[in-house]
Amino acid sequence: MSKTLDAPQGKELATQAPERPKHLIRTLMHSLREYKRESWLAPGFVAIESILEILIPTIMAQMIDQGVAGGSMPAIWKFGMILLGCAVLSLFAGFMSGRYAAIASSGFAKNLRHDLFEKVQSFSFTNIDRFSTGSIITRLTTDVTNIQFAFQLIIRVAVRAPIMVVVAWFFSFRISHSISMVFLIIIPILGVGLTALALSVHPIFEKVFHTYDHLNNIVDENLQGIRVVKSYDREEHEDHKFGRVSQRIFTLYCKAEHVMAFNWPILNTCIYGAMLIISWMGTKQIVASHNNPALGLTTGDLTALVTYAMQILMSLNMVSMIVVMVVISRADAERICQVLNEVSTVRDNSHPIDVVPDGSIDFDHVTFRYSEGSEKPVLDDINLDIASGKTIGIVGGTGSSKSSLVQLIPRLYDVSSGSLKVGGHDVRDYDLVALRDAVAMVLQKNVLFTGTIAENIRWGNPDATDEDVRRVCKLAQADGFINEFPKGYDTYIEEGGSNVSGGQRQRLCIARALLKKPKILILDDSTSAVDTKTDQLIRHAFATEIPDTTKIIIAQRVASVEESDEIIVMDEGHILDHGTHDELLETCEEYRSIYESQTKNQGKGDDDDE
Template sequence: MIVESLLEILIPSLMAVLIDRGIMARSMPDVWRFGGMLVGCSILSLLCGFLSGRFAAVASAGFAKNLRHDLFGRVQDFSFTNIDRFSTGSIITRLTTDVTNLQNAFQMIMRLGVRAPVMIVVAWIFTYRTSPTISLVFLGTIPVLALGMFGVIFVVHPIFERVFHTYDRLNNVVDENLQGVRVVKSYNREDFENHKFARISRSIFADFMKAEKFLSFTSPLMQLCMYVTMILISWMGAQQIVASGNNAALGLTTGDLTALVTYAMQILMSMMMLSMVVVLVIISQASAERTCQVLQERSTVRNPQNPVMQVADGSIDFDHVTFRYSSSSEKPVLDDISVRLDSGQTIGIVGGTGSSKSSLVQLIPRLYDVSAGSLKVGGVDVRQYDMTVLRDQVAMVLQKNVLFSGTIAQNLRWGNPDATDEDLRRACQQAQADGFIQEFPEGYDTMIEQGGTNVSGGQRQRLCIARALLKRPKILILDDSTSAVDTKTDQLIRHSLQHEIPDTTKIIIAQRVASVQESDLILVMQDGRILDQGTHEELLRTCDEYRFIYESQTQHQGGDLDA
């Protein structure tokens, strides 16, 4: 870029010599000599321009690739607390729109941000050598341009910050609509969703229009400075040529004036380039700030300096555990939980909606950290473990069962990448999934669509249970993960788990008492506390809440049988 700029600045000087010593002096040898030099400089400048453009494109694309990689890697390290701070749409915007803005700005800075300052400085030096008086004209335009550009930056930057926050909302609406498209269509809410999308889209349009109106002032300002400068150079140059009689020894020549005009165009065009760079930097500054927010975010769940690298067993000990999703929350989600769960036990957890059953089990693999108290697994505080080691020994099937695009076998191997085909089939047999998989024409090579939309809810749950079993964990957590299967299949799954993995601690969260009544210990939760605990028979005698749940479900079943 620097060589290209220097060659372009050298060309007007060669042209001035060609005019004065070749054309004006009627010397053909000088015309050929300096003409050849002009052609050579032009070709070399073209070659440098091509290479600089190519390298700038490669550098900017590589910069964007690295930035996306680092952003995505940072998101993968986030705890649930970190993820809660950024919406899905916001993270998508930062990985796409914001990175693209930064890529464009980076390429412009590489291409024009290097070229323009070199052109301005060196061209002004050549102008000063040709005519010190005329060179001062350029210095007068700099303060005018600087004031204009800084004024635009001051006004426009807050607008672009607001625009990208609106982009987050737009992406959230699209993401929510596509995930819930079946609900939208079943309730005929397409018009409502269209209006919601259009309202946010109009907001982005209005802000962009407002910003562009201010940015449009940069071009007229640049044009004004350019034409005023050209007029002053022409007027002052003509006076000096007349005064010197076109004698280089006494003053300015025709060739010098031609060179000055060319230098003026180069300097002013370089300033125009700089103004374009400034505009892009203004736009990308908000994107850079948003990108840095993700890069600088530190996970609230981190490995200790000397982590424990082995989980002894599946015992779990909650010791006065209190948990809040946010430190500013007045009421804790879990309040003073104390319970001991022995390795190999089957523990059932029941309770009403909002009783914090899921929050309790999410603390075990450190998806969140406790706010107070301690939680031990295998006799060691979970905060002392290496997170990979801990999570490899805790298999969790969440309420929302997620399958990824790919074959059934590929989805199952998320639990164990080295699992053999026999391992896959055995895990699926335990999860009562092998039967329906064998009915597919391609068996375990059947493709799963994004989100698992081509399998039923019950099939999706059983595949997720099989995936968890492939980890061969010391602790297995089933968070209401058999709600979509029939009671017979639910019972078969529980019996299979009891006999196939007797040494694994099994925690079953369920709405149906039938799913937990055979457990070694049942916890009844209410408002973030353990209301009561015991076996099925003990709770029927001592816990009114448990008895009410059990009776309401058995009476309903009895009614169905009578009907």
């Protein structure tokens, strides 16, 4: 359902304070659910793989010292077979860890997207107004993908790297206490350097993703308004607008990469510095072993030390990659959690009413603001009593808050003060599903979804029969043009209903609303794209076919509401006057002015079906 012009433009929550990492993790982990088993198995196999890889240098050292240097062929066969077994088991463990990590991360991302989308569906219009369309799309796509990659790295590499570092250092300590101390000096230096880079680059990535939101908004706006862009020959303007935002992303990414470029120099300095020190110290100890074997190293020991050094330093290299990914994904996680932790302003109470008795509506001193900080209310002290089954017309100029008034009835927004009753009960006391099932809204700019005409109509009632679908289409004056299509009700509607005219789209949406069999039917300028004769036929069908349904008709044309039981004239959020058509012509200057201006232009042509 699209927002009307009465609603404010959506604003990004760029100023919201970031959550603590532990809160982010707790929120995100709710989406893991059925993939917890794979999330534990993946690091378990990683641990097995890592331990086996660490054992291999020690076994290799034994084979060199006892088999090669000692000239013992049985020793070579013995340790060779052990090495082969370790390699095969390590390969199997690596394969299984990769398989389970892929399942866990993909499943986690799937659940996260589902939870985000489900959360957005539960939002009131007040919540939706706080996020832009492009921002929500970015969070569901780019942000979730980055989180997926980061999660896969964490359950594999982030487990492997610490195990490799700790266990490899333990084995190197057994070989040489002094050489193993080199690692204890290198690791803190590298950690401080990587932490400094992470802290400095994180704010840049936050700006990058907010700019991505802006970029997606431009694309969404351009594609929806592509006919307007082409008709005004504004392709070049739109191209420049897109290019400016794209350039902004490029600039921010370059700035971030300039900072992160220091990652490799710091890492390589630590790696090569450590290798030089180990080589120098190892050489001295090997030479010393000729004089006193108990104090020195063997060739096999030095080979194992070098291998352990490479394992430790490569693990630190992996840690640096994790740091980069976590820095990026933390910004993503914060943005995702903003949506997941957003609390809908419209919620059921503890004991909701699940049946709407009738279509009566009572506005009792209702005041409404889109935000609590607004000084001027959108609706101010509205008092209105509508009996069930009545037909009410609403007229008024642009910005008079006509749409805002009717959006309070199905609780798309909640009143700021006063009370709004439907069927004798405050709308806040109803179960939301029950209330919205009893209310059907048809907007001026309605949306048809991809699928057949029959599938779109059945949005009003998935269990409706073909006869039910045809009946409501006849009431909405849509049956005629539907049957003109080669496939009739099986005609495929393209995205956004682009293959039907505006008047056809409005009539299909009216039929969809009628199929709900609502107690209240709201038509928000929903016949603006049909001709006067068709508009009259639709209103006649309402009067004869659904007499017990309360009908609220918002219209620009007085002809669309003049037969209503009561007409309400609105101006700047107030009810200026109300009464029948004849009464308002006598008492309301604003209504009389609208009527006379339209009557004078009647001979110049009415709105035609698009």
